[in-house]
Amino acid sequence: MxxxxxxxxxxxxxxxxxxxxxxxxxxxxxxxxxxxxxxxxxxxxxxxxxxxxxxxxxxxxxxxxxxxxxxxxxxxxxxxxxxxxxxxxxxxxxxxxxxxxxxxxxxxxxxxxxxxxxxxxxxxxxxxxIQPNLARRLLRHFRVDPDSGPVPSSPRPEAPERAPALETPAAPDAMLRPLSDREQEILQLIAKGISNSEAAKMLNLSKATIRTHLEHIYRKLEVTNRVEAVTEGIRKGLISV
Missing domain, CATH: 3.40.50.2300 (Response regulator)
Known part of the structure; x- marks a missing residue:
């Protein structure tokens, strides 16, 4: 190689x-x-x-x-x-x-x-x-300022106007719990400042698998990076800090 x-x-x-x-x-x-x-x-x-x-x-x-x-x-x-x-x-x-x-x-x-x-x-x-000794202090900023997150607190107000007759509402479980158990576990580690490499070792997974899970988390939460994902996770009650 x-x-x-x-x-x-x-x-x-x-x-x-x-x-x-x-x-x-x-x-x-x-x-x-x-x-x-x-x-x-x-x-x-x-x-x-x-x-x-x-x-x-x-x-x-x-x-x-x-x-x-x-x-x-x-x-x-x-x-x-x-x-x-x-x-x-x-x-x-x-x-x-x-x-x-x-x-x-x-x-x-x-x-x-x-x-x-x-x-x-x-x-x-x-x-x-995200270093652990600063991660908690950063997350407090998100908690006191929820409007700073990229996702609005109300769910997509424009959707009914676009196709009111065809839209199918999401199942209640999907809305309340959009992430799998593994994705929630990884998001919780992220909130503690754990790197991809460290998460892979702790969960006995490859770094590529961790990255794939992160991509799924970002897509489901409609965010683009770790800090935004943690913010949404806290806002939705998916993780605790």
């Missing part, structure tokens, strides 16, 4: 000392290729347009153009580029906004290199990185 190509990573950090330390940790790792760096959001957008990396390690607290704005711009022009946010512990409000803007997860600054590498691989494989 040919060796997998390294993951092409672009690093955005406005403090040169921290940037150098990040590069020192990542450079030379066989699974990672650093293809560029930037000290500002504006410079990052210019370089990302030229290099189109697989994953961006993005500092949330950039001057002028914030990491949230950078995330929004990158996902609008290059939706397949995954974004991993670097943050500090008291920035959960901003992390929430970054996830809403399209970030695939976050790490606390100062995380060990093995955690950074694991997180890069996770988001590159289509997963999401």
């Amino acid at each position: 040919p060796a997998a190509a390294p993951i092409r990573v672009f690093v955005v950090e406005d403090q040169t000392k921290i940037l150098k330390n990040q590069l020192r940790l990542l450079e030379g790792h066989p699974d990672i290729e650093i293809i560029g760096t930037a000290l500002s959001g504006e410079a990052a957008l210019e370089e990302v347009a030229k290099t189109v990396p697989d994953v961006i390690l993005l500092d949330l607290g950039l001057p002028r153009m914030s990491g949230i704005d950078v995330t929004r711009e990158v996902k609008a022009t290059h939706p397949k580029v995954e974004i991993l946010i670097f943050t500090i512990f008291d920035e959960e409000d901003k992390v929430l906004e970054a996830v809403k803007a399209g970030a695939s997860g976050y790490l606390l600054k100062g995380a060990p290199v093995d955690k950074i590498i694991e997180a890069i691989k996770e988001v590159r494989a289509g997963g999401t990185v």
Whole structure:
């Protein structure tokens, strides 16, 4: 089997000392290729347009153009580029906004290199990185602000107008319990900040199977990522936190 190509990573950090330390940790790792760096959001957008990396390690607290704005711009022009946010512990409000803007997860600054590498691989494989020590605080934001979720609280008001005579109402059980036992189990793990790899080990499943279950969960709940799925799971009473 040919060796997998390294993951092409672009690093955005406005403090040169921290940037150098990040590069020192990542450079030379066989699974990672650093293809560029930037000290500002504006410079990052210019370089990302030229290099189109697989994953961006993005500092949330950039001057002028914030990491949230950078995330929004990158996902609008290059939706397949995954974004991993670097943050500090008291920035959960901003992390929430970054996830809403399209970030695939976050790490606390100062995380060990093995955690950074694991997180890069996770988001590159289509997963999401939510650390347990911040996951509960993020979820509290969703609980106090239910309207922020992507799915309206009332079920599809436009549907009866579209085809009132042909529409068949869903069975009560399907409306109350839209997920299978396994899907609920996986969603509960997601709410605890468990990664795809960890969930696969805990449930004795392959990572591909976990991803398939996640795709089914997203489709059934009409969401696009883990945080939205957990939000809907809480709102519908499918999981507890």
